[in-house]
Amino acid sequence: MAEKTAFLFPGQGAQTVGMAAELSAELPQAAELFERASQQLGYDLLQLCSEGPADQLDSTAYSQPAIYVASLAALERIKLDAPEIVADCAAAAGLSLGEYTALVFAGVMSFEDGLRVVAERGSAMQDAAEASPSGMVSILGLEVEAIEGLCEQAAGGETLRVANLLCPGNTVVSGSTGACERVAELANEAGAMRVVPLAVAGAFHTELMQPAVERLSAVLADVELKAPRLPVVSNVDAGVHDDPDEIRDLLVRQVCSPVLWEASMRRLTGEMGVGSFYEIGPGRVLRGLLKRIERKTPCESVPA
Numbered sequence: 001m002a003e004k005t006a007f008l009f010p011g012q013g014a015q016t017v018g019m020a021a022e023l024s025a026e027l028p029q030a031a032e033l034f035e036r037a038s039q040q041l042g043y044d045l046l047q048l049c050s051e052g053p054a055d056q057l058d059s060t061a062y063s064q065p066a067i068y069v070a071s072l073a074a075l076e077r078i079k080l081d082a083p084e085i086v087a088d089c090a091a092a093a094g095l096s097l098g099e100y101t102a103l104v105f106a107g108v109m110s111f112e113d114g115l116r117v118v119a120e121r122g123s124a125m126q127d128a129a130e131a132s133p134s135g136m137v138s139i140l141g142l143e144v145e146a147i148e149g150l151c152e153q154a155a156g157g158e159t160l161r162v163a164n165l166l167c168p169g170n171t172v173v174s175g176s177t178g179a180c181e182r183v184a185e186l187a188n189e190a191g192a193m194r195v196v197p198l199a200v201a202g203a204f205h206t207e208l209m210q211p212a213v214e215r216l217s218a219v220l221a222d223v224e225l226k227a228p229r230l231p232v233v234s235n236v237d238a239g240v241h242d243d244p245d246e247i248r249d250l251l252v253r254q255v256c257s258p259v260l261w262e263a264s265m266r267r268l269t270g271e272m273g274v275g276s277f278y279e280i281g282p283g284r285v286l287r288g289l290l291k292r293i294e295r296k297t298p299c300e301s302v303p304a
Contacts, residue, residue: 129202
């Protein structure tokens with residue numbers, strides 16, 4: 001029996017100035033996606049991706065649509081170069097924002113509808129972040145249970161919780177600015193290999209994002225979702241869901257729920273029988289995480 005292949009789509013943080021410039025110059029299909037996106041968004045998305053400025057591209061309101069379109073542009077590259085790999089793809093997953101890209105690939109929503117939702121999601125999350133000074137901290141080399149204990153210790157009545165379970169030894173916590181500073185100090189004292197404050201606008205995947213939920217719910221309610229043509233693993237529960245209403249509900253919950261990335265990868269490589277992966281889009285973060293989860297499982301990059 002042939003080995004199953006799955007596609008992985010990156011999330012926020014994968015953006016870099018210069019992404020998709022070469023791809024769009026070489027590939028009319030990629031350039032067309034950016035043209036359609038720019039008409040819908042009302043600004044030149046390809047120019048922002050190609051030339052920056054970096055601080056604008058890194059803003060949540062802009063980085064989310066940018067990564068979404070760049071990843072789908074990269075998908076056009078593999079469709080052209082290796083259509084048999086695309087045809088044989090057995091499953092998909094995406095990290096946070098990347099879940100939308102995976103769902104568009106799986107036929108759950110159209111490119112335009114996906115872009116509309118992602119643009120509103122990015123804008124709503126940016127506004128929620130600005131309303132409450134907060135951030136995220138990556139803690140390397142400590143067990144999740146120990147990190148949860150440190151969060152309880154450091155919270156001091158403020159929001160602080162595990163937000164991303166990425167791979168063994170790599171956990172991201174998210175919360176109020178003061179709580180993030182306190183947990184970083186405690187993690188260093190507890191012997192963490194590295195503690196890295198992340199360059200993000202706020203405490204994603206915590207209740208501090210609750211103000212974004214209403215806006216995301218409203219835009220998702222207005223979008224037609226179809227049953228996926230192939231399994232897409234959800235960030236919220238590492239499960240596979242066919243019912244469009246269930247998928248809609250999970251996408252809303254995802255904003256305030258921890259990302260179960262390691263569990264998602266184990267689901268794919270375990271009971272779903274996936275033996276190889278392609279990371280479609282900017283960066284190589286997901287490939288690096290997979291190496292920490294299943295060292296011998298190959299993952300090729302299809303860059304934007």
